[in-house]
Amino acid sequence: MSYDSNTSLSSPPSLSSSMETPDDTRDEYLARWEIAVLTIIFLVTLIGNTLILFALYARRRYQRRKFTRMYFFILHLSIADLLTGLLDVLPQLAWDITFRFQGGAVLCKLVKFGQPFGVYLSSYVLTVTAMDRYYAICHPFLYCSITSRRSKMMVYGAWTLAAILCVPQVFIFSYQEISPGVWECWATFYLKYGERAYVTWYSIMQFLLPFIVLVYTYTKICIAIWTSSKMSGVVDLKKNNKANFSQRNREPLISKAMMNTVRQTIIVITLYIATSFPFIGSMLWATWDPKAFTLPFFTGAAFTILSLLNSLTSCVNPWIYFAFNKELRGALTNFFYRKKDSLNYDIDARQNVSDVASTTSSFISRISRLANSKIFG
Template identity: 40%
Template sequence: MNVSMDQLNALLRHSLHNQDTAANLSEPITSWVINKDNMSANGSVAVKRDEKLVILEITILSVIFILIVFGNCCVLVAIQLHKSKANRMYYFLQHLSISDTITALFNVLPQLIWEITYRFNGGNVLCKVIKYLQIFGPYLSSYVLVMTAIDRYQVICNPLSNCGWTPSRSKLMIKIAWIVSLMCCSPQLYIFSYQEIPGNPGVYDCWVNKYPKVKISTFPKPWGERIYVTWYAISVFIIPFMILTVTHYHICREIWLNLHKKRKSFRLNKNRDNVSMKAMKQNELDSDSVNSSQTNSANVLVSVGKSFRFKGRGKLEVSLDKDFGDDFSPRTHSIHGLSRAKIKTVKITVVVILCYIMCSTPFICVQLWAYWVPTAQQSHIWNDYRELNRKSTTII
C-alpha cells in the first residue's frame, strides 16, 4: 500500500503526541527511526529504535545503578560498624542512604530493565507498583533531607530546646518523612495502567491514562496535566528547597553572630589583661627596695585562666613567652574552632543547596515549560532534548 510522505509524517507526529506524558516522570522516551520499507501491508508504521543509543542508555543506567548501590552500601556498613558511637546525625544519614538505595532499586533498575525489553511486560498491577515506587525514592530523599536540616536548626539555633531532645523525636521526624512521601506518590496508582498503545494493535505498555478514544483519559483537558506537573514540582522540589534555604540561612546567621560575640568578648578580656600587666610593671618598680640578698630566689609566674599566682620571694618578675600583641589570643583554640565550624557549615550549606538545585531544576523547569507553554511540545527544543531530560530524571 502506497503512503505519501505527508501522511507518514502526520501519522508519526500523532503517534509521538499520544505517547508524551506529564506525569510519567521517568517514562522511556523512545528514539524513532522511520523508513519507507517499514510500512506494513495495512499501512501501519513499524517503529524501530536506534540500537546504538539504546546501548548507550543501558550502559549509563548500569553505571549509575552500580555507583548508587555501592556507595550507599558503604555508608550503611560504616554506620553499622560505628553503631556504638552513633548519634542522631548518623540516624538521619542512614535513612538518607536508604532513600537513595530505594531510588536505585525501584527507579534506576526498572528503567534499566525497561530499556532492555523495550516494552513493559509486567502486567497492570506491576505497572502501577513500579510507577508508584519510581518517584517514591526522590520524594523520600527530599523530605529526609528536610528533616535533617530541621534537626540541625534545632541543635544550633535553639540549644535549650535541644536539651530535651529524645531519640523518639528523631524517629518521629523520619516517620513523618516516610508518610508524606508515600502519600505524595499515591496519584501514580490512578494515573498509570498497562494498556494497548493506540495505533499499535496488540502492543501493550505501561502508559499514562490519556487516550480519550478508548475512554481511559485521566487528565481533563487542557488543565489536568498542568495541575499534576505543577503539583509534582511544588511537592518534590519547591517546598523542600524553601525549607532548606530558610533553615540553613538561620544556621549560618547564628554561627556568625556567635563568632562575633566571641571575638568581642576576647577583645574585652585582652584590654583587661593589658591593664593588669601595667599594674604588675608598676609593682615591679616599687619592689626595687627589697633586700638584694633575696634577688636570687626563684621567681615563678603561674598563669591559670585570667588569674596570676606568684611563687618565690623577692623581686617580682613577669616572664612571658609571647607579648600581648595583636596576634595573642588566650582562647585562640575556641575562636578558631568556631571559625572552622562556621566555614564548614557555610560550605555544607552551599554544597547541599547547589547540588539540590543542579539535580532538580533542569527537569522541573522543562516539565513546567512543556505543559504551560502551548507551543512547547511542538518546538524542536522539546523534541531534541526530551531524551536528555529523561536521563536527568533518572540521575536525580
C-alpha cells in the same frame, strides 16, 4: 474524554503530548546512550549507598560508637537513595532495554508507585535534616529539649508522606493499548488540565516546598555561624591584630564538627537543587507550553538524557558523606584491615603450628635413628 501521556514523574523515557501518535520504533543509538547512563547511575548508587550502610553498621558494631541523630539521618537518606536506585533507576533501565513495558497491568502500577517514592523520601529526609541542624545551631537550648524520639518521628513522618504522595500514580497509570498492537504503561488524565495540575503538584511537593525550607534553614544557619565566628574573635582577629588575650582564646560557639556537618549538608543540598531543577523546569515547560514539542530541545537527545539525571543526586550523595566524614571512612577501613589482620594472624598461627609440628617430627626422627643405631648397629 481521556488525556494520555507517558509522563512517569520520575525518569521518563520521554514526555509525549496527547496529540502525538505513538509508534513502535525508536532511535536505537539514543537508546544505547540511555541504557549506558542508567547503568552507570544504578551501579554507582548501589555501590556507594551500600558502603555507607555497611560503614554505619561497622561503626556501631565494632567501634561501639554512639548512633547520633546526624547518623540516624544519614542512615535514612542512604536508604532513600538506595530505594531510588532499586525502585526508580533499575525499572527504568529494564524498561529502556525492552523499549515497551513488558510487566503487565499489576507490575505497571507497582513500578509507577515505586518510581517517585525514593525521590520524595530523599527530599523530605533532607528537609528534616535541615530542620534538625537549624534547631541545633540557631536554637541550641530549644534543641536540647527536643528528644531523639521526636527526630525519629519526623523521619518516619517523611516516610509516610512520601508513600501517600505516590498513591495517585496507581490511579493515573495503567497498562493499555496506545496504538494497534502496542501496549504500554501509560498515564490517562480525564480532565483537560489534569496533566498540568498533577505535574505542577508534583513539582511543588517534591522540589519547591523542600527547596523553600532548605534555603530558609541554611540561610539562618550560615548567619548563625558567621555571628558565632565574630563573637569568638575569628573575624575580629583578621581585622585587628591587637585583640586582647581573652578574645584570642575564646572558644567558638559552633564546633568544627558541627560546621563540617553543615558544609557537608549544604553541598548535598546544592547538588540536589542542581540536579532536580533542570528536570522539574523542563517538565513544567513541556507540560504548560503547548508548542514545547515543536522545539528541537524537546525532540532531540538533550531532553531525553536530561530526564534520566533526576536520580543523579542519589549516586553522588554517599561519596560526599565519605569525603566529609572521617569516622565513616575510618569505620570502613578499620573493618577491612581488621579482617586482613585476622586472616594474617590465622595464617601465621597455622604456620607456627606447622613449624612446631615439623620440629617435633624431626626431633623424634633423630631420636629414633639414634636408638636404632644403638640397638641394631
